[in-house]
Amino acid sequence: MAQLFTRDTQAIFWNNNTTAIQRMLDYDYTIKREKPSVAGIVAPTSGNKFEKFFWGGDEIMIPLYKNTEEAKAAQPQADVLLNFASFRTAYDVTMEALEIGGFKTIMITAEGIPERLARKMNQAARDAGVVVIGPATVGGIVPGAFKIANVGGTIENIVNSKLHRAGSCGLVTRSGGLFNELSNIIAINADGIAEGVAIGGDRFVGSVFIDNLLRMEENPNVKYMILLGEVGGTEEYKVIDAIKSGKITKPIIAWCIGTIAKYYDSGVQFGHAGASANAERETAESKNKAMAEAGIHVPATFNDLPAKIKEVFESLNVPAIPEPDMNVVPKVRRSKQFICTISDDRGDEATYAGFPISSVATPDTGKGIGDVVSLLWFKKQYPKWATDFIETVMKTVADHGPAVSGAHNAKVTARAGKSVVEALVTGLLTIGPRFGGAIDGAAQYFKHADDNNMTPKEFLNYMKGEGVPIPGIGHRIKSLKNPDLRVKGLMDYAAEHFPATPLLDYARTVEALTTSKKENLILNVDGTIGILMVDMWRALGYSEEEINEFIASGTLNAFFIVGRSIGFIGHILDEKRLAMPMYRHPMDDILYDVPMAEKI
Helix, strand or coil, X not given: CCCCCCXXXXXEEECCCHHHHHHHHHHHHHCCCCCCCEEEEECCCCCCCEEEEEECCEEEEEEEECCHHHHHHHCCCCCEEEECCXXXXXXXXXXXXXXXXXCCEEEECCCCCCHHHHHXXXXXXXXXXXXXXXXXXXEEEECCCEECCCCCCCHXXXXXXXXXXXXXXXXXXXXXXXXXXXXXXXXXXXCCEEEEEECXXXXXXXXXXXXXXXXXHHCCCCCEEEEEEECCCXXXXXXXXXXXXXXXXXXXXXXXXXXXXXXXXXCCCCCCCCCCCCCHHHCHHHHHHHHHHCCCECCCCHHHHHHHHHHHHHHHCCCCCCCCCCCCCCCCCCXXXXXCCCEECCCCCCEXXXXXXXXXXXXXXXXXXXXXXXXXXXXXXXXXXXXXXXXXXXXXXXXXXXXXHHHHHHHHHHHCCCCHHHHHHHHHCCCECCCEHHHHHHHHHXXXXXXXXXXXXXXXXXXXXXXXXXXXXCCCCCCCCCCCHHHHXXXXXXXXXXXXXXXXXXXXXXXXXXXXXCCCCCECHHHHHHHHHXXXXXXXXXXXXXHHHHHHCCHHHHHHHHHHHHHHHHHHHHHHHCCCXXXXXXXXXXXXXXXXXXXX
């Protein structure tokens, strides 16, 4: 892996740090990336499904997930984990990600992970071939391609430091703060950086100086390298050995900060956990001297570093890098109040889930209302067997006569002289737990029983314990001897066209037990519809959690609402066509029991 990141690299961001994520997205927009660098966010305590962020002046939605496994499964292309967990949980998050697999790079911001755990974590990553940046780091950047979180600071500072496009320098530092400062110094005295990594300030970090410099040695975009070390540790000596063995041939400029430590009588602990010399060999002065002796360009002082960078860069005669076109992030941005993910009316032709209406609405397309429902309700193109089943369901539930509550309400309202929409609403308002609700209930309870491997007898006992009659079982008129042809039609269709019907098969075993007690305790049309909807979604590849969500959100009742609206409107138009008068219920059909009120 000669280069850590590309313009196609995407990350999973662990912890919903909205400020850092927005900075990444602003960078993406500025450099004209085709897709956001953050594919998903792990937010274990959030109940939301997404977070809105700005993309230039517009907004995009980044999905939220409860854990890393769920996020990785949903975003398999994201091969970078940005671990912004606290030092208490950062180790566990990293180890879980290594176990899940599929990550090439893991960055860890937390400072102070116990050293025993840090060493174990870093070794596990090396064994898995995963590059770890950190702990205690601000991350890294490949200018013009991908940047981690807050590296480089604001967009203005990024552009001033030439971090919006690739330069010629490979930069590796311990310090995150000095990383930004050095980026600016390099921009002023050279042409910017091709790749930069702040390896982290803890004593034990994942990828060390030599790991990153060897990778940059293989990167043709890197013409020379800069190493900024500090007092403490011996990692710089590995770089010296690589130069002596010929593994590194590109020019290196280096400096270890902390030379002031020699003026103190006792040991000095600098800002980083790793910035403490435990032997003469670990002092900044000794390391600077050794690096200079190995042929590394070491300035006399840190203040001489800019001049040394300019000197080495100019000696390389690197061709000038053209400045790319950039987007400008608006200064003022306004968050949208509504979100629509199913249709778009802004272009020349409105679309359903990305498809022009004409591609599904005209007769020659061969598409039906089931196709429109699959696009607008589920944002997917269902196969023909599924869309035909949806249409079959709607036709089956369209009307069950004028006596049911919804049709009755609609007819009474129409006779009161109200409009079609007013009369329709009064009918629709009766749909709920007692009218149409058996479809929802059958799907919910039969699926629960099937998911929990209940036998039919256990299921009946469970429902008895719940104090709920089994939804979808029982009919006033139909029985084993007088079967419901609508149920037979639905089952025959499923047998011929569905890939499998495991829940219907289970429901039939329950029906065999209930009908042994009473012949009319059959699987009725509502139950058959609800159960087959679950089988349809399973066959289409939805997860059990997604199906449970469909049931809980009232999706099944929505099929009943759309289908029954056809019948309600038919009754309303029938009343108007017949010019029926205002309805008054006959008094002989009312039980009057009105005693005289007591006087208080």
